[in-house]
Structures are given as C-alpha cells and as structure tokens.
Amino acid sequence: MSNNEAYKEIAPRLQGLRDAMDMSIEELAEKTGVTAEKAALYESGTVEIPVSYLMDVAHLCGVSLTVLISGNEAYLKNYALVRKGKGLNVDRRKDYDYKNLAATFVGRRMEPFMVNVPPKEVADMNFTTHRGQEFIYVLEGRLELRLDKSVVELEVGDSLYFDSNTPHALRGLDGKSARMLDVIL
Template structure:
C-alpha cells in the first residue's frame, strides 16, 4: 500500500470516530493539543499522519489504535504472538518503517513497535512530540536520537527511556539503517 493510499484509508476513520463520539474538530484539537486546522488536514487524507497523533486520537476517543490504522478491531485478550519479521505494518509514515507488535491484543496499555530508521542527513530529521513516555532498545546499527538540544548516539544493546513530550527525532548513522524496539506508553 502506498503512503498516499494509507492516508486516504485512515482519514475517513479519523472523521468517523470523531463524529461517533460527537466531537467537533475544535473539541478534538483541544483534547489532543493541536490546532483545529491540523485535525482537518489529517482528516483530508492528503497529508502524512504521525503515529503519535493517531495514538492521541485513539486515547481521547476511547478506541484501539488498530481500529484507526486498519479499520479492524483487535480480538485477542490473553496474548498476542508475532513471529519474527512479522507484525502489523503501519504504512503511514515515510520517515520510518513501523511494525506494531501487539495490534491484535485488546486493551493494550502500551504500543510496542519494531522500527527501521533509515540513514539520512541531519537537516532531513523530523522532530515529533506526543503524550506519554517512550522506551527504545537498539537491536542493530547505530542510531542518532535527538532529544530537544541533546544529541545521543545509541548502538546495538543501548536503551533509552524518555518523556515523549520532549521533541525527538532519529536517523540511522554510518549510511545504514538502525533497527530498534520502541515501546510507547
């Protein structure tokens, strides 16, 4: 699925869920901490939708993140097994390759992802913020992670726990991708 197609498929679910909980774009914007124009932009299906925004909307509207991304309900309540190299691809962001590792589990309290972070130039890094906390464990490669004004270099086996409200951006180093486990709470 191309990224544009993913945006077009996710956007109507965003609008539908907002309508189902009887919220205006202004009310939703206030609850997730963005401008109303940004809510409208994401609901248009023409723009990249950050996973952090989807998580915030899911939380505010009381729905599972899987519903917003795939349109399908989660269904397992006891465990969710994901085999090596699998996981639900979150094909909605050009910066990173996300695979959700618990998309079938109902009532998740965290969102675990396997993320492939490509090499890029420092000026091409995109900062993001979102509610909650985040834990990163580097599996392969070398990762540059910027937290506000701090530049951290993480290698395989290194981990970092941080407040996700801190502006953060990542890139693979040495002209190679880095692979990491990312858990968002």
C-alpha cells in the same frame, strides 16, 4: 498498500470517530495539541498522519490504535504472537517504517513497535512529541536520537527511556538504517 492508500483509508475513520464523539474539528485539535487546520488535513487523507497523533486520538476517544489503523478491532486476550518480520504495518510517516507488534491484543497498556530508521541529514530530521513515555532498544546499526537540544548516539544493545513530551527525532548513522524496538506507554 502504499502510504498514500493508507492515509486515504485512515482519514474517514478519523472523521467518523470524531463525528461519533460529537466533537468539532476545533475541539479535537485542542485536545490533541494540533491546530484545527492540521487535524482537518489528517482527516482529508492527503498528508502523512503521525503515529503519535493516531495514538492521541485513539486515547482521547477510547478506542484502540488498531481500530484507527486497520479498521478492525483487536481480538486476542491471552497473548498475541507476531512472527519475525510480521506485525501490523503502521507506515504513517515517511521517516520510519513501523510494525505494531501487539495490534491484535485487547486492552494493551503499551504500544510495542519494530522500527527501521533510515539514515538522513540532520536538517531532514522531523521532531515529534506525544503523550506518555517511550523505551527504545537498538537491535541493529547505530542510531542518533535528538531529545530537544540533547544528542544521544545509541549502538546495538543500548537502550533509552524518556518522556515522549520531549521533542524527539531519530536517524540512522554511518549511512545505514538502524532497527530498534520502540515501546510507547
């Protein structure tokens, strides 16, 4: 499924969830920290929907991220096994390739992702913020992480834990993609 198709599938779920919560677009926007115009764009299915926004809406509305992304409820309670290279695709931003590694687990308290971060120019880095905390562990390549005005370079085996409210952006270094485990709490 292409990213554009995914946006078209997620958009009505966003709108339906907001309607079910009897919330105006302005109320949802205020509670998630985006403008009403941006929230309406996400519900239109014509623009990329950041994972951080989906997580904020899911948290606010008391549903799992899996429901918003796939339309299916999580169903495993004892454990969720994800084989190498698998996981629920959450390619909601063109910046990175995300795979959720626990999408089928009910009641999870964290969102673990396998993320491939492509190389890019500094000017092309897109900063994001979201609630919670984040843990990154580099598995392949070299990764640059910008935290507000700080620049941190990470190599294989390096990890970083940070407050996700800090504006942050990533890029692979040396003209190559980097692969990392990203856990969002």
